[in-house]
Amino acid sequence: MSHPLSTSRTRPPFVELDAIAKHFADGTVALHALDLAFDEGEFVVLLGPSGSGKTTACRVLAGLETPTAGRIRLDGTDVTRLPPRLRGMGMVFQNYALYPHRTVAENIAYPLRIRGVAAAERERRVRAIATLLQLDALLARRPAQLSGGQAQRVAVARALVWEPRLVLMDEPLSNLDALLRLHTRTELKRLHRTLGRTFVFVTHDQEEAMTLGTRIAVLRDGRLEQFAPPIEIWRRPATRFVAEFIGRPAMNTLEGQVRAGRFEADGVGLPLPGAPDGPLVIGVRPEHLTLAPAGEAAAHDGVVGVVDVVEAVPPDTLVMVRVGGVTWAVRVAADTVPWVTGAPVRLHWAPDALHRFDAGDGRRID
Ligand code: ATP
Numbered sequence: 382m383s384h385p386l387s388t389s390r391t392r393p394p395f396v397e398l399d400a401i402a403k404h405f406a407d408g409t410v411a412l413h414a415l416d417l418a419f420d421e422g423e424f425v426v427l428l429g430p431s432g433s434g435k436t437t438a439c440r441v442l443a444g445l446e447t448p449t450a451g452r453i454r455l456d457g458t459d460v461t462r463l464p465p466r467l468r469g470m471g472m473v474f475q476n477y478a479l480y481p482h483r484t485v486a487e488n489i490a491y492p493l494r495i496r497g498v499a500a501a502e503r504e505r506r507v508r509a510i511a512t513l514l515q516l517d518a519l520l521a522r523r524p525a526q527l528s529g530g531q532a533q534r535v536a537v538a539r540a541l542v543w544e545p546r547l548v549l550m551d552e553p554l555s556n557l558d559a560l561l562r563l564h565t566r567t568e569l570k571r572l573h574r575t576l577g578r579t580f581v582f583v584t585h586d587q588e589e590a591m592t593l594g595t596r597i598a599v600l601r602d603g604r605l606e607q608f609a610p611p612i613e614i615w616r617r618p619a620t621r622f623v624a625e626f627i628g629r630p631a632m633n634t635l636e637g638q639v640r641a642g643r644f645e646a647d648g649v650g651l652p653l654p655g656a657p658d659g660p661l662v663i664g665v666r667p668e669h670l671t672l673a674p675a676g677e678a679a680a681h682d683g684v685v686g687v688v689d690v691v692e693a694v695p696p697d698t699l700v701m702v703r704v705g706g707v708t709w710a711v712r713v714a715a716d717t718v719p720w721v722t723g724a725p726v727r728l729h730w731a732p733d734a735l736h737r738f739d740a741g742d743g744r745r746i747d
Pocket of ligand 1: 410585
């Protein structure tokens with residue numbers, strides 16, 4: 382499924398990374414021929430584990446790093462060699478630096494001042510963005526008099542006040558405590574909707590990515606694993622890596638062999654009619670599994686395991702079950718039968734809840 386914003390294209394994508402590679406002087410390859418294109422108005426999240434290349438991709442886009450190979454186009458124009466200040470992008474980085482001796486209002490106004498915007502207009506725009514970010518009462522303070530969350534919001538205001546067409550944010554919520562992070566996340570989502578600008582947002586937090594992104598680019602070792610709307614990433618992960626990265630807990634997987642229409646792994650056998658013989662990885666999400674005492678269900682259905690650990694995560698319970706040499710997580714409603722360690726159980730799922738991945742390259746098999 383393509384994103385609704387990207388259908389029936391008559392003009393080039395707003396932002397286009399075309400085979401971008403970044404090799405650092407010490408030989409580290411941070412990006413391998415990264416292709417990524419998206420439209421104006423999107424909220425693109427770069428998601429991946431530590432070291433996957435998220436920050437590098439963002440810095441290359443900003444012009445703070447020069448790619449080793451590849452092109453960057455903005456609205457159809459090649460900007461690969463353009464210095465950052467000429468790219469028209471607003472930026473908020475993890476270590477946002479506010480000017481300590483200037484007030485909040487002066488900090489926010491700074492990008493307007495250097496662009497020669499007249500004082501009255503500057504004041505009008507600072508007030509407007511301050512209201513959006515609930516900073517009105519703080520405009521006369523200096524950065525040292527702000528909480529971490531307020532300072533972070535000032536940095537966001539400063540990046541947005543001059544209305545750049547593209548706003549880059551690298552882990553902008555990282556310094557906030559959990560509650561403030563949640564609150565600021567909601568504000569960012571509202572801001573994106575209100576301003577109608579294009580956001581690129583770096584995070585390693587999948588929940589943040591799922592709630593904010595119109596599309597998520599999942600990176601791994603400098604390569605793009607999948608670029609799709611959050612629901613598609615969850616429903617149809619393109620690779621085993623994405624399947625095992627997304628979800629709380631992530632998708633359960635099991636490596637085995639298909640022989641004559643049956644999938645077999647260490648102690649597990651289930652019919653898989655039509656599947657070609659050979660190695661295969663199957664996967665099922667914890668929330669798509671149901672548990673029954675091992676003896677009760679039809680013997681041909683699901684797989685058998687043994688309860689290992691039971692964890693209460695209200696309103697649900699996570700039951701960890703040993704299946705074929707690995708542990709599968711099962712998410713059940715908290716008030717169901719209390720499963721006990723050591724109990725043999727049978728796990729069931731609907732036929733369409735089963736995912737299949739190539740045992741070699743990890744690609745999804747439909
Ligand atoms: P994190 O979530 O930890 O910030 P990331 O996904 O943003 O990680 P990058 O910071 O883009 O990852 O780094 C990608 C790879 O490039 C890593 O292996 C990192 O060590 C390496 N790297 C980044 N900057 C440099 C540099 N200046 N010189 C050499 N290697 C670098």
